[in-house]
Amino acid sequence: MAVSARRGEPLTLEEISSTALRLMDEGGVEGLSMRKLAAELDVNPMSLYHHVESKEALLRLVCHGAAERMHLPPDDGASWQDQLRALALTYHRHAREHPALWTYVHNHPEIVSDRRMRLWQVLYRILRLAGVPEAELCRTGDVLHAFVSGLVLFETQGHITDDPEEIDRTFDTAVNLIVRGLEGSR
Numbered sequence: 001m002a003v004s005a006r007r008g009e010p011l012t013l014e015e016i017s018s019t020a021l022r023l024m025d026e027g028g029v030e031g032l033s034m035r036k037l038a039a040e041l042d043v044n045p046m047s048l049y050h051h052v053e054s055k056e057a058l059l060r061l062v063c064h065g066a067a068e069r070m071h072l073p074p075d076d077g078a079s080w081q082d083q084l085r086a087l088a089l090t091y092h093r094h095a096r097e098h099p100a101l102w103t104y105v106h107n108h109p110e111i112v113s114d115r116r117m118r119l120w121q122v123l124y125r126i127l128r129l130a131g132v133p134e135a136e137l138c139r140t141g142d143v144l145h146a147f148v149s150g151l152v153l154f155e156t157q158g159h160i161t162d163d164p165e166e167i168d169r170t171f172d173t174a175v176n177l178i179v180r181g182l183e184g185s186r
Helices: 013-027 034-041 055-069 080-097 099-106 118-129 134-156 164-184
Strands: none
Touching: 013 034, 013 055, 013 099, 034 055, 055 099, 055 118, 080 099, 080 118, 080 134, 080 164, 099 134, 118 134, 134 164
16 A cells, blocks of 8 residues: 555555545535545545545445445344344434435445345345245345335435434334335235
């Protein structure tokens, strides 16, 4: 890794990704530039290009890094219903904490549909526990993702309510509907 003359220590992809995410949280995708990121990291902007080839590559790195840092429910023996609720709540919390990232991801289907992401693997594990046949995992996962994402989109655009307690109750209702729907399809 190249060492910046200004900062005296090598950059890491984790440092680049987490700093870029913070800048996106503060100013949206439009507020993130390679120059601003370099200034935050105290490096020459060209130093960033040793790690990411473009802003688009940086945004993909941020999206994948943020998804990997999500606290997804472990396979700890809890019921699939509890694990699905935990996954939905984690996803919802993440979307609320990082709305600019969430919007960017959902405007770039090639990112959100990457089935190698841990998020999808955890969802598929939970769906298997719920008795969803292997041949239906992808379709069921897509429907659930679309349902939850649509709800979050309505929420972030102010179509539901601004009251945080009402938002939580609405989301709980949605998750309960999902769980009951999966229970009924067994």
